[in-house]
Amino acid sequence: METKFSEFLRRYPDYHGTEAIDELRKREFSRLDRLGHIYVDYTGGGLFGDFQIRHHMEFLAGSVLGNPHSTNPTSALATERVVSCRKRVLEFFNADPEEYVLIFTSNASGALKLVGESYPFSEGDQFLLTFDNHNSVVGIRAFDRVKRASTQYIPVEPPDLRVPEERLRAFLEGSPESRNKLFAFPAQSNFSGVQHPLDWIREAQELGWDVLLDAAAFVPTNRLDLQKWHPDYVTLSFYKMFGYPTGVGALLARRPALQKLHRPWFAGGTISWASVLAESHTLSPGSDGFEDGTLNYTSLPAVELGLEFLDSVGVDTIHDRVNTLAGWLMDELVALRHSSGERVARIYGPIDTESRGGTVALNLYDSKGAPIDHRLVEEKANSWKISLRTGCFCNPGAGEMAMGLERDEIVGCLTRSQDRMTLDQFQQCIDDKSTGAVRISFGVASTFEDASKVLQFFQEFQEG
Ligand SMILES: Cc1ncc(COP(=O)(O)O)c(C=O)c1O
Numbered sequence: 001m002e003t004k005f006s007e008f009l010r011r012y013p014d015y016h017g018t019e020a021i022d023e024l025r026k027r028e029f030s031r032l033d034r035l036g037h038i039y040v041d042y043t044g045g046g047l048f049g050d051f052q053i054r055h056h057m058e059f060l061a062g063s064v065l066g067n068p069h070s071t072n073p074t075s076a077l078a079t080e081r082v083v084s085c086r087k088r089v090l091e092f093f094n095a096d097p098e099e100y101v102l103i104f105t106s107n108a109s110g111a112l113k114l115v116g117e118s119y120p121f122s123e124g125d126q127f128l129l130t131f132d133n134h135n136s137v138v139g140i141r142a143f144d145r146v147k148r149a150s151t152q153y154i155p156v157e158p159p160d161l162r163v164p165e166e167r168l169r170a171f172l173e174g175s176p177e178s179r180n181k182l183f184a185f186p187a188q189s190n191f192s193g194v195q196h197p198l199d200w201i202r203e204a205q206e207l208g209w210d211v212l213l214d215a216a217a218f219v220p221t222n223r224l225d226l227q228k229w230h231p232d233y234v235t236l237s238f239y240k241m242f243g244y245p246t247g248v249g250a251l252l253a254r255r256p257a258l259q260k261l262h263r264p265w266f267a268g269g270t271i272s273w274a275s276v277l278a279e280s281h282t283l284s285p286g287s288d289g290f291e292d293g294t295l296n297y298t299s300l301p302a303v304e305l306g307l308e309f310l311d312s313v314g315v316d317t318i319h320d321r322v323n324t325l326a327g328w329l330m331d332e333l334v335a336l337r338h339s340s341g342e343r344v345a346r347i348y349g350p351i352d353t354e355s356r357g358g359t360v361a362l363n364l365y366d367s368k369g370a371p372i373d374h375r376l377v378e379e380k381a382n383s384w385k386i387s388l389r390t391g392c393f394c395n396p397g398a399g400e401m402a403m404g405l406e407r408d409e410i411v412g413c414l415t416r417s418q419d420r421m422t423l424d425q426f427q428q429c430i431d432d433k434s435t436g437a438v439r440i441s442f443g444v445a446s447t448f449e450d451a452s453k454v455l456q457f458f459q460e461f462q463e464g
Pocket residue numbers: 043044107108109110134136186188189190214215216217237394
């Protein structure tokens with residue numbers, strides 16, 4: 001272990017600058033080692049430090065909070081905390097409140113749904129998205145209004161699963177002049193870890209596009225500076241950034257882009273005024289018009305604590321930590337061979353640390369080069385108490401590109417199936433290829449020991 005670690009440090013000297021995280025792991029995340037867990041699913045859900053829950057419980061136990069929709073003292077305190085949290089989130093992303101409005105949602109999917117249901121698509125409009133978007137972005141195409149517009153997908157190309165710049169430009173420039181054009185891409189793919197260039201935002205806007213940046217997989221380990229980048233809509237979930245609380249996400253919208261959204265309904269909390277007799281209502285201006293019902297006001301103070309926690313560690317430090325670990329793990333996996341010479345693992349996406357995050361997707365293969373079912377890998381990982389992720393990670397487009405699936409074979413399986421097809425049936429239909437993958441993702445509490453354990457687990461599949 002000692003020599004392996006020295007060799008790692010020689011190859012990835014930036015890890016030295018992240019040593020504070022080892023201290024943090026002992027102090028704030030001792031439950032991982034006490035309970036014997038190897039947690040490598042940070043892209044699925046982040047982990048909270050003890051600090052966050054301790055301070056949140058102390059705050060709740062020492063306060064009386066009421067529904068923020070009144071002016072009574074308990075309501076006033078809740079309102080004060082909501083206002084303070086809104087301010088803190090904008091500060092964290094360096095967003096100018098004159099430019100951006102923050103809307104609290106239940107998660108990133110809730111934020112994406114707000115844009116999808118309210119963006120004024122109609123005949124002749126355009127919805128453009130990269131293949132590697134999460135289902136909650138792809139699902140926007142299912143709204144009836146969006147069906148009348150034209151939806152186009154920009155392919156990501158294996159092996160790196162990036163979009164060639166000239167391809168992107170052709171899509172952006174090739175769209176007819178239409179009134180409303182929405183371009184959506186993930187700042188970081190939750191499948192491959194690829195980080196797409198944020199320069200695309202300005203390029204697209206100069207060509208008349210509104211840009212939806214899905215930052216859910218990016219912001220837990222990367223700084224997003226909204227004075228440097230100006231996407232029209234940004235979506236994220238806070239539990240992915242710092243584990244607790246779940247059930248709170250955000251849509252950050254530029255003021256002109258927010259004006260463009262037309263809500264298809266109203267709810268308690270979103271209107272200045274409504275009448276049953278006159279069948280009329282007026283939507284509240286700004287964020288209020290988009291925050292349905294009562295906010296999760298007991299949890300918002302915990303969002304502030306989560307941001308404080310991330311700031312105390314430093315997002316750049318976390319970035320260096322996850323990148324060095326992912327880089328090392330990928331090097332080791334690329335070199336890992338069966339005695340037959342076949343590779344044990346094939347990685348989907350870039351295999352160096354350039355413009356990528358700490359998320360690595362792969363499949364394992366036997367000594368004859370046949371894929372090992374990702375579900376078996378998960379089963380075995382469970383018995384090692386390793387929490388990794390398998391499947392397509394709600395990112396079907398990236399999976400299809402990575403595994404070389406063709407449209408015709410997918411459509412063929414769908415037409416042959418009598419009822420609704422299950423994932424198992426789909427796997428049997430596409431029997432010579434994988435239909436899912438294994439994902440390892442590092443985060444705020446990851447250590448070299450975690451990465452080594454994961455490598456040791458994969459080495460168990462090495463034959464001969
Ligand atoms: C890139 C990306 N976008 C959106 C989502 C949806 O997030 P949530 O499930 O918190 O709504 C995820 C979740 O994994 C994601 O990784």
